[in-house]
Amino acid sequence: MGKCNNVMNPDLKKKLLFNMLRIRLVEEAIAERYSEKKMRCPVHLCIGQEAIAIGVCAHLSTKDYVMSAHRSHGHYLAKGGDLKAMLAEIYGKVTGCSLGRGGSMHLVDLDAGFLGATPIVGGTIPIAVGAAFGSQMKGESRISVVFMGEAATEEGVFSESINFASLKKLPVIFVCENNLYSVYSPLSVRQSAERNNSAIVKGYGIYTDKGDGNDVIEIYQKMENAVGHARQGLGPAYLEFDTYRWREHCGPNYDNNIGYRSEEEYLDWRKRCPITCFEEILKQEKVLSDLEVKETVKKITAEIEGAFNFAVSSPFPPEKDLYHHLYAY
Amino acid sequence: MGKCNNVMNPDLKKKLLFNMLRIRLVEEAIAERYSEKKMRCPVHLCIGQEAIAIGVCAHLSTKDYVMSAHRSHGHYLAKGGDLKAMLAEIYGKVTGCSLGRGGSMHLVDLDAGFLGATPIVGGTIPIAVGAAFGSQMKGESRISVVFMGEAATEEGVFSESINFASLKKLPVIFVCENNLYSVYSPLSVRQSAERNNSAIVKGYGIYTDKGDGNDVIEIYQKMENAVGHARQGLGPAYLEFDTYRWREHCGPNYDNNIGYRSEEEYLDWRKRCPITCFEEILKQEKVLSDLEVKETVKKITAEIEGAFNFAVSSPFPPEKDLYHHLYAY
Amino acid sequence: MEREISYVKAILEATAQSMAEDASVYIMGLGVPDPKGIFGTTLGLKEQFGNQRIMDMPVSESAMTGVAIGSAMVGMRPILTHQRLDFILVSLDQIINNAAKWHYMFGGKMSVPIVIRLIVGRGWGQGPQHSQSLQSLFAHIPGLKVVMPFTPYDAKGLLVSAIRDNNPVIYIEHRWLHNITGIVPEKIYTVPLGKARVVKEGKDITIAASSYMVLESMKAADYLGKDGIFAEVLDLRTLQPLDRESIINSVEKTGRLLVVDGACHTAGFAAEVMATATEKAFGHLKVSPQRITYPDLPTPTSPALANVYYPRVINIINAVRSMFRLPGRTEDELGIKHDQPLDVPDKSFTGPF
């Protein structure tokens, strides 16, 4: 775990922990209720990967932009996206953040600066670059961040986006969550062993860094440097963090039994849980008490309960809604 | 110019020179006759860039595959493509290598192992990789080479192709001719100053090299290494050579007056003509006599004359040809 | 002889038998060798044919399409799969500019025998980017062949034909057909590309449809029959080359045409079928040809909206009835029941994908 964490403000540390915990509890609540068949859309849970969303978004204000892809719940929440609107969206309700048209794979919260997430791999990368570009043209001082899985770096549009971001020295930060798999496909069938994303991206003249995606402090610190770089006008950054998705690619279950990865590998990563490990440290540092954790869990659980109630009790969009918003006026 | 050229067989050197000269004379003949308006299709001449085609193809047999893009005359000829069929194609004749359907931008000569050239930037790169892949699956020992302009490295499909070639250790060699411009757009509006293609490609785990694209010996030697690497089954290579297009992007004229580049820059590069410089060296080395050059020019000129006569006197495709070959049977 | 298997198994069998008979056939796509095996359509192939011929790939659809093309040019016969049709959009340049044109633009010197399998998503909130039906786009590109099998029998026979064909073939499956079953011979056989099939004979109206919409049309035809309207249901099977003759023959017989196309309205393939019929069989038309399509909207995710978005049996019935100047009926009146939610095809489908 990050070495410099001793010098960090304890309140900040707790905030990071609790924010991770909140994402975890939301995702687990979704997993638990998914079998009720009321959330009728694909969901890609981020359990195990919470640290990256939190460590990165800790440096952003609502003014800054974030975009994401299919596995976006954590990013949306970390950026301050409205939980109720997210759950309502997953339930297909008119109170959802996209009025029910998008489901889990299409989250948005403009008030929070979360510009949107969509599930075509790589699809939002150039759009985030465009948001940074538009923002730069308008003379604003926002940062844009785009989260992506490591498979997205295999799409050509990733390289194209990196090149343009570098050319225009855009304040955009590419955050890659390398969880070793694309659906059930390991890295070995997609990239040669010699491939090195940092070297590639550096070749475009871009600031890069990488680290342990389960260590929120390390992520926080690396993002701090990247954000500093971007806010100074020095251009984009690419951050890659290793991590692991605990549950199945899409859906609420575990799937270590089906053969594409081993139970051992999973357990190994589970031991490195970004939340419990960090909790341990904070307790050892005497920054955190059991009671605080308990109370926070209670508070978050209540919030989640309320948000589910909101989602479940919200109405579905009326039929005529179907025809609205094809065009903007 | 390449330092090791003293150890090279003089006949080989002369062959390289004369083959470059042949391309030059063909291109000049096209330029000269273009204003007759009988060659009714866009032509992208490679005058100034002949050394790369020749230095690279010198290592290939007809069994090996070559593909190219819009500026392909030199590659086609260097690979042994039929001159008559190329000119007839440019004239839109049924005796053309593509029966007149393709014109200058769609050359092919299967007997020579020239698998095709098409003008969508980057379009043939993955196809050449696929030819190498198919060949590898069939257990053959061919090399595939794809020529591209430096702008093609900006297309996402380039990065995707590099990744897959590296993953499968394919015997494919990417040859990039960096002539500083894409149409009238300089590198500065397309790539950041820090961009370094060699570093990028190396990041994918691929053998790379770069050099002077106007020095046929240097190209020959670098290609020798790359081919050796690929033939040994060590995987793909990426070679980038700096060079310069003398005439306008598309068409027969000079265009240094229109403002996108300077006459000085052009003259500077012209001084480094791949053909005259090499001819000088060979003469200094006493490997080559004026008479030989004269006679070769005469021979080539006669060949070109004959090929033009063939093209001009060939019939156009008959109307009903239009409907042939939509589908293969 | 009368073996019944699922559409999924039919595809699997066609693939396995084609690979057994021709060593140049290989299949690649994201997840092809994974434990789910493209909804089961590639399960077990890896064990039978090895990793080389049953291969996963990087998430680089554009280059991988080019790779398929290049390998086809030198003698291989790749099958490329996409778990959703929507993912093909990143690779359309390779398909339209290269695969479709290669044979023609090089004067017939080379051919590109590739099959691209696309699965149209529907239901369980697949939403705007996971349930597009873009058959019309492909059908508009000269050089491509486009097939949309409806029965397991055709799924197998058309896939074998597609693999043996020397041209790029876009093979479109509908996710909601995967679990239907039908009689499928065990031996390898072909169904010719470019031939429609009358799946139900009738004299009063022609309902021309493809893929999943044939199923809906057949159900509608059953109900219509009870009211004395005998619809002929024509399964187009191949959109390009289109079997115009069968359309014309049927319309000449029935004098009426309803096209049911699972795709958006404007410039959809339904228009082509209507135009073909009016162009060639105008004198036989008793009433104006009509079409049932999706609205001109992206697919919404919420079941509440998706259920309105997708036309269903009752819409087909009422479109036909209005062509006979009969008043519309309700599902209740006709006794049409939905024993499961409208956003799933059958009980076996429980999401999430």
Place this chain on the structure above:
Amino acid sequence: MEREISYVKAILEATAQSMAEDASVYIMGLGVPDPKGIFGTTLGLKEQFGNQRIMDMPVSESAMTGVAIGSAMVGMRPILTHQRLDFILVSLDQIINNAAKWHYMFGGKMSVPIVIRLIVGRGWGQGPQHSQSLQSLFAHIPGLKVVMPFTPYDAKGLLVSAIRDNNPVIYIEHRWLHNITGIVPEKIYTVPLGKARVVKEGKDITIAASSYMVLESMKAADYLGKDGIFAEVLDLRTLQPLDRESIINSVEKTGRLLVVDGACHTAGFAAEVMATATEKAFGHLKVSPQRITYPDLPTPTSPALANVYYPRVINIINAVRSMFRLPGRTEDELGIKHDQPLDVPDKSFTGPF
């Protein structure tokens, strides 16, 4: 008031005036600020508006489309240009999956006001990858608007409307219209998207066309008039949203419809126009609607083949004549002369691009 300028100048003026009135408008594309300035349509803009707003870009059409979308989402109004329509194919994912759907799939929270200018190539051996006309593809995608101006007046007015519109607009120019001239007011003005226009009134038949094909249709109408057939020529102008009312009105008046679409046959936009007319005006149709399109083939390069590939005035005339059961005529009989080769629009066009 009666100033005549070229189509190119009309586009340039629309761009300049839109940029002057709205600081969020910018234009990017390969070669936009170069000495040729996209066939002259962007010449001088750099000097007026600077490099930031008049920008070149990497040869990365896919990402740059995404960049345009992203910048539009945060308040800019980009115009993206492609010197050939064919180049857009590498970026269709961004257009279809993102630009077209963004507003709808996020419940109207954001909009994507971008204009994508596409130039359809023709002549001087542009060949299979440099002269495609794929308007039908775009028109089939809900959320896109598609315009194909024919006159310089419309070129300006529709471009201004497209730039001001809050949706992605595909603006398709035909290379052979660039040099035509017409009356164009100096002030900024709009022509509404979604409205067709009767460019020539007539009572006997409706010829519906778009872009360059309107010019050919008008010439044909002139010849037809000499033989007493008075054709109404309808310029569709916008394909999506399609002005169905104008089509129906005209067909109700004339009772006959010929659609002339500069694109391949199957699943082309002509079918949509025919389907619309038969659906809604069947009772008024005296004969079967017909269409003139390109054949279902890639564009060949050789002028000898391209000249057969592209339909011309005589084909339109004879298609109309056959709808009146009149025998075909030859170009000679009608005195149709070609004072320059068929593969160029006029003397100013000398290749190579």
